[in-house]
Amino acid sequence: MEMLNMNKELFDKSVKESEVPVLVEFWAPWCTYCRRIAPAMTKVISENQGNILIGQVNIDDEEELAELEKIEIIPTFVMYKNGKAIASIVAPESKAKIDEFITESLAK
């Protein structure tokens, strides 16, 4: 399953209006580590259907958004709940770490 690509407009709308928490990966095409995470994300998306909304923001295309969200390092994953960022993780080293991050941030 492909990740939902978010521009600023879609990002704003999703974070503000989504009934479920939104997990956003900030990434860029040149980021070799982001590429390594992609196969795990495919599985994470299918395991979290309906539970959370998952999307990604290309920080090269969305510089202003990346700056607003204070993204300094990529890949950074941010969990948004009720329109607010509630947790983030930088460069998780395994699918298990991504799962753990989702479980822990949803429990907040």
Place this chain on the structure above:
Amino acid sequence: MEKNIIKEHIYDVIIVGGGPAGYTAALYAVRAGLDTVVLEKLSAGGQMAMTTQIDNYPGFENGVDGFDLGEKMQLGAERFGAKTELVEVNSYGLSGEIKKVSTSEGEFLGKTVIIATGAKPRELEVHKEKELVGRGVNYCAACDGMAYKGKTVAVIGGGNSAVGDALILSRIAKKVIIVHRRDSLRATKVYNDILNNTSNIEFMWNSQVSELIAEDKLKAIKLKDTHTGEEVLLEVDGIFVSVGRKPETENLDSIVNLDKAGYIVAGEDTKTNVKGVFAAGDVRTKALRQIITAAADGAIAAHYAEEYLVEGK
């Protein structure tokens, strides 16, 4: 999500790690008719997946992207029926006839286990280091050195591999600066003469990298004097971090024999001290850690796993 469930299924071969050793072992095992699963924590390829241009794996006249090569090895093994599970291994129980591998998504049971967890370069642990990998921050001179033809690079480290990297780079780059936190090299003496006769290698002693300065890519590094604390700026096009490597064997201590540096003690037959348990690739004690030697280990490990399953030895 199903978690912590004991999987009743007993595999012939459990392979831990989806790099070139793991997926070559999987290819050979599955083609020998063995029921095979690969446990990988993130995605195929391992260390090579962080290198975009591999020129020392034969068969690719224009080189090959490491991530792509990893995926191809995975698909090649899966074509014959190997399975992949994206799980992280927490602990091992390998002494019995049925071996147990405990993971983030339950326990896997197998008659044999091939450990191919690899090694990783030690990092500097400086802010933005991970983000700048491939954009000025490198860990392998033989892999990524060619991108710095006619440029200025720094090698961080003072051991044999750092000096080896500096010598490789000195033939490519305009200038190579060895940055070392002590006032002399730990490298073997034979290197001294060679280094002294290499005109484009310079040294920055008693220096530690304190900051990476980058826009879209690395532009300079800040070095802190280990005695005075004074900082200087060094403009470079790239750095090669060579402060050692560490095997991924954290949860194998007292499960299989490890050497002092943490590598699994196993010979060219990949057999560990535990029956039915094999070590393939960078994680094993060996002289040359390359993609091709890892792949070779994978084939050998699968062969001896098959022999063990047939003959019980």
